[in-house]
Amino acid sequence: MARIDAKELPTLLRSIELYQGTHLTRLAMKMMAQTFVRTNELICARWDEFDLEAKRWTIPAERMKMKTPHIVALSDRRWRFLSFCATYPVPKNCFSPASKIGKSPCQT
Numbered sequence: 098m099a100r101i102d103a104k105e106l107p108t109l110l111r112s113i114e115l116y117q118g119t120h121l122t123r124l125a126m127k128m129m130a131q132t133f134v135r136t137n138e139l140i141c142a143r144w145d146e147f148d149l150e151a152k153r154w155t156i157p158a159e160r161m162k163m164k165t166p167h168i169v170a171l172s173d174r175r176w177r178f179l180s181f182c183a184t185y186p187v188p189k190n191c192f193s194p195a196s197k198i199g200k201s202p203c204q205t
Contacts, residue, residue: 106130121185124178132169135162147171147179 101109110130116123129139138156147154154169161167171179 121182124181128175128178131172131175134167134169138167144183149176152176 110127113123113126113130116126125139128134129136132139132154134156138160141160142154142156146156152171154171156167156169158164158166
């Protein structure tokens, strides 16, 4: 089980800020830290799961570990991240550029 203790969170957030990889990867790590979603839940997200007006992301039950839908409230900062992701070419309706990588667990 991958998790961190609450005392380790400040160090994790600082490490994310100092990450030297791609800007998109750093933003994705921040999004996961802010929403507590699993990696595959973010990577395999589809644009039709996001509701701009309601500012929420509804992850369908079939993609959740506990097999129940999960609603994630989205702040303006998280919407800016989504807008940035929208600039990347991805397969139809897929949210993440990782969806087009051959090793991706996502179904398109």
